[in-house]
Amino acid sequence: MARITAGVGCSHVPAIGVAMDTGITDQPYWKPVFDGFKKSREWMKENTPDVIFLVYNDHCTAFDASCIPTFALGCAAEFQPADEGWGPRPVPVVKNHQKLASHIAQSLILDEFDITIMNEMEVDHGLTVPLSVMFGEHGPDDEWPSLVIPLAVNVVQYPAPTGNRCFNLGKAVRKAIESYDEDLNVMVFGTGGMSHQLQYKRAGLINPEWDKRFLDMLTEDPVGLSKMPHVEYLREAGSEGVEMVMWHVMRGALNDEVKEIHRHYHVPASNTAVGHIILENV
Amino acid sequence: MKKDYEDIPGTFVFDADRSREGYHLNQFCISLGKQKNRDAFKADPEGYLDKYPMTPEQRQAVLDRDWNRLLELGGNIYYTSKLAAFDGINFQNLAGLMTGMGVEAYREMMLKGGRPIEGNRYKSEWGEEE
Numbered sequence: 001m002a003r004i005t006a007g008v009g010c011s012h013v014p015a016i017g018v019a020m021d022t023g024i025t026d027q028p029y030w031k032p033v034f035d036g037f038k039k040s041r042e043w044m045k046e047n048t049p050d051v052i053f054l055v056y057n058d059h060c061t062a063f064d065a066s067c068i069p070t071f072a073l074g075c076a077a078e079f080q081p082a083d084e085g086w087g088p089r090p091v092p093v094v095k096n097h098q099k100l101a102s103h104i105a106q107s108l109i110l111d112e113f114d115i116t117i118m119n120e121m122e123v124d125h126g127l128t129v130p131l132s133v134m135f136g137e138h139g140p141d142d143e144w145p146s147l148v149i150p151l152a153v154n155v156v157q158y159p160a161p162t163g164n165r166c167f168n169l170g171k172a173v174r175k176a177i178e179s180y181d182e183d184l185n186v187m188v189f190g191t192g193g194m195s196h197q198l199q200y201k202r203a204g205l206i207n208p209e210w211d212k213r214f215l216d217m218l219t220e221d222p223v224g225l226s227k228m229p230h231v232e233y234l235r236e237a238g239s240e241g242v243e244m245v246m247w248h249v250m251r252g253a254l255n256d257e258v259k260e261i262h263r264h265y266h267v268p269a270s271n272t273a274v275g276h277i278i279l280e281n282v
Numbered sequence: 283m284k285k286d287y288e289d290i291p292g293t294f295v296f297d298a299d300r301s302r303e304g305y306h307l308n309q310f311c312i313s314l315g316k317q318k319n320r321d322a323f324k325a326d327p328e329g330y331l332d333k334y335p336m337t338p339e340q341r342q343a344v345l346d347r348d349w350n351r352l353l354e355l356g357g358n359i360y361y362t363s364k365l366a367a368f369d370g371i372n373f374q375n376l377a378g379l380m381t382g383m384g385v386e387a388y389r390e391m392m393l394k395g396g397r398p399i400e401g402n403r404y405k406s407e408w409g410e411e412e
Contacts, residue, residue, distance in 0.1 A: 015373065083317065085314060157358075158287070
């Protein structure tokens with residue numbers, strides 16, 4: 001049977017991808033960002049999963065304003081890195097576990113989650129940057145060490161799904177994975193955030209106390225955390241801080257009790273705080 | 283209808299109303315994600331803009347690269363940033379321009395930990411009406 005072993009929460013700042021792609025991760029500005037992923041990469045090497053269920057948001061790349069699905073599940077055989085305005089990132093093509101993906105789609109829909117099924121999709125930095133920080137540099141001719149099932153969540157047009165909805169979706173994802181009849185080690189990634197605002201006159205907002213409390217509660221009181229209303233994300237963590245709802249899908253897919261393996265927090269990376277956490281099922 | 287998220291200073295929450303207002307503007311911006319469209323816009327900006335039925339104000343804000351005005355007229359940052367990328371402006375420098383601080387001062391603020399939350403939660407703290 002397939003089983004979920006761990007969850008990873010991780011920012012997906014585009015500039016982190018650029019820093020890796022242009023080989024400047026040792027520069028003083030970037031070194032503290034990447035030092036925080038050293039332990040994560042070692043842990044990933046020792047615990048490489050067969051499949052990563054990766055929750056992220058598309059940044060108006062695969063989806064434009066003409067079609068805005070709240071939850072879109074990647075069911076294609078593979079996903080090419082997208083051109084986001086300056087050419088595609090030089091990273092491997094993302095390969096799916098297609099049978100598991102379609103099993104999850106069926107299971108979620110029968111569990112009353114309305115999932116959009118994507119049989120053609122390009123993936124942007126929201127998905128590729130977390131793979132890069134966790135697996136290290138991989139070029140376009142390499143392969144990612146794990147298969148990846150993408151779940152794109154709308155956090156661009158308000159309202160994003162609630163934290164509670166995402167948390168419950170995580171539980172349904174777990175049920176789907178655990179009912180799949182193949183011995184697979186699966187990890188769930190929740191990506192995006194922490195506090196940041198990219199737009200208008202309040203751009204540059206950073207709220208470290210809020211971010212740290214979010215990480216504490218994610219480990220210790222995920223149900224309480226999942227009740228946080230959108231207006232609090234928007235006010236306290238910035239208009240783009242609402243991306244953090246995606247971490248609830250990851251947490252909902254894990255056990256009630258988890259072991260925190262690693263945590264990393266740093267300001268700044270471009271406009272944002274970088275946040276990262278690894279939680280293992282116990 | 284009262285929106286609880288409208289009492290945040292210096293912020294536009296991109297909701298369904300803004301999405302409706304900014305639709306053609308945002309669709310123009312996102313088209314610049316493709317090389318062939320970037321080439322076409324570069325070769326003939328006005329002719330390329332004719333394909334998108336924006337309001338005259340939106341069209342002018344595009345031509346003026348008035349980044350805040352684009353947001354005021356229903357633009358969303360993930361879309362307008364494609365226009366900035368077309369001009370070679372990265373996300374951090376775009377933020378510097380939108381805040382009115384300028385690129386250097388903004389970068390310096392981020393290095394020092396960013397804009398603090400104190401004094402930046404409610405419109406009244408900025409001396410603005412709710």
